Amino acid sequence: MRTPRERRHERTRDAILSAAIEMITREGADKLSLRKIAQRLDYSPAGLYEYFGSKEEIIDAVCSEGNTRLVNAMKQVPASLPLEQYLVALGLAYVTFARQNPDYFAFMFMNRAIPPEAMPGSADDLPDDDGFTVLIQAVERGQQAGLLTRSGTSLETAYSLWALVHGMATLQATYLRHVPFDFAAADQRAMESFVAGLMRE
Amino acid sequence: MRTPRERRHERTRDAILSAAIEMITREGADKLSLRKIAQRLDYSPAGLYEYFGSKEEIIDAVCSEGNTRLVNAMKQVPASLPLEQYLVALGLAYVTFARQNPDYFAFMFMNRAIPPEAMPGSADDLPDDDGFTVLIQAVERGQQAGLLTRSGTSLETAYSLWALVHGMATLQATYLRHVPFDFAAADQRAMESFVAGLMRE
DNA sequence: TTCGATTTCCGAACACTGTTAGGAGTTTAG
DNA sequence: CTAAACTCCTAACAGTGTTCGGAAATCGAA
Structure with missing residues (x-):
């Protein structure tokens, strides 16, 4: 059984992923930036680390x-x-x-x-x-x-x-x-x- | 006719290129760093800009x-x-x-x-x-x-x-x-x- | 409901990056 | 010998990923 908390967690995880993918397809791969992702989702840069352990993990998920x-x-x-x-x-x-x-x-x-x-x-x-x-x-x-x-x-x-x-x-x-x-x-x-x-x- | 100054210039240009290529083949492309190149050649980071206008220019030359x-x-x-x-x-x-x-x-x-x-x-x-x-x-x-x-x-x-x-x-x-x-x-x-x-x- | 634990999130800092401005010191050309 | 051109550096700026510590919110259980 999935708690509301787990659902929220996965939803913002997906939002991070979507933002990263959109930034890659729109501005190119080298423009991908943790801080820009955070800004777009109204998070602080450090906040993302609750969902991904590193930028590398985000990249792996994107791939x-x-x-x-x-x-x-x-x-x-x-x-x-x-x-x-x-x-x-x-x-x-x-x-x-x-x-x-x-x-x-x-x-x-x-x-x-x-x-x-x-x-x-x-x-x-x-x-x-x-x-x-x-x-x-x-x-x-x-x-x-x-x-x-x-x-x-x-x-x-x-x-x-x-x-x-x-x-x-x-x-x-x-x-x-x-x-x-x-x-x-x-x-x-x-x-x-x-x-x-x-x-x- | 090429002056000594021009010869020197081209030689350190080549040295920068060689250092960049070696760093790519040895440590991977994402580890390429202007400051590390400068350090290896006993230059300050800003010194390299006498030979290449930007990191992008170095990359183009490497390619x-x-x-x-x-x-x-x-x-x-x-x-x-x-x-x-x-x-x-x-x-x-x-x-x-x-x-x-x-x-x-x-x-x-x-x-x-x-x-x-x-x-x-x-x-x-x-x-x-x-x-x-x-x-x-x-x-x-x-x-x-x-x-x-x-x-x-x-x-x-x-x-x-x-x-x-x-x-x-x-x-x-x-x-x-x-x-x-x-x-x-x-x-x-x-x-x-x-x-x-x-x-x- | 209340209390303690867990989860979320952020501000501040750190170490790094490429880049620029300005100014010394050196080399060159006339 | 002098003035211009060239080299090179220090210092700073804006940007990056990441970590630490703590504040706030949420949750599970008594």
Whole structure:
């Protein structure tokens, strides 16, 4: 049972998070400031430490939230699509998220690294709700259906597709952000070609 | 003719740059501090402003230097190789640089964006000494030799290859940095498969 | 209801950051 | 030799994240 106090606590925690996310998407990641967050929420700087132990904790929470948003965007792609279209649509959702939230996306992957521990054996035990995990599952679905039979493991195949998609997303979110080029069309063609290559082999 | 004064000036400018680069590669990008650079070089913080107008200018110079190092690494790949091997080797050099200087590499692309102006027409006028430019030239070489005839322009083909390579590099420099996985082998296979797909079409 | 404990929140301070103004001391050019 | 240009520093300013101590509010139980 959740007491009123707990509900209040979580609500202002969420408010802090929302303010941080909005500041990142609106003014850029380097403008994120504890004191500005506090000011916007009518708190003193020290008051925030009742809800987060440090700025680093806020950043971690912001990244975690961004990751679930990215995964949610990918999960809205209907899994009923033919595998080829499904994989392309997944990648498109990934890149679209990056294009629409360039600062947020870049910030996520600057501050999120899988910790050195927590990754023993081969690799299947990556974070559960990860953009990569969704891709892996899709590729495995294809392999079990006999459609994808490329040499390496399903993990390696998913990694290469992820790299392509992540590269397009990162470039458009950072280096090429202001380049007037029809990335959406080029991305789609590149992914279709890549996926076709995976199925042919 | 360069006066002794100019030579001195440039030498301490380079020293500042070197110190900054070393601090980034050794302690991470967020630990870069004007005052620490000054301390290491026996300057007062204000003294550095004789050589750089702001911290931002130092960062720009650091990024520019990193870019030429990356391009140099790519230019050491013998252009006499068969196109297929040449493209793969170029990508390998790119990723290897990122793997060996993860903080530096990530820092470069966080702080370097092609400015909104300076990019009028279609796109061929990107920065001259760019990792991307090297790829474009290689792809154009292949197209003129009749080996690469994929639908899109050479620019689009080079972009897709760049995205794949840049994605692998970025992932290994940030999110997957501590994952014990044989990326070198997987990367090579992925690039060979991708390039083969380009030549088949 | 009342009392004690817990939770919330803030003011003040600390150590750090990048940056600027102003003025010494040195080097250079005519 | 002199005046201009260049180097470099001290001191200060505004900003940052963080901690400490205490005041106020809230809560749980007698």
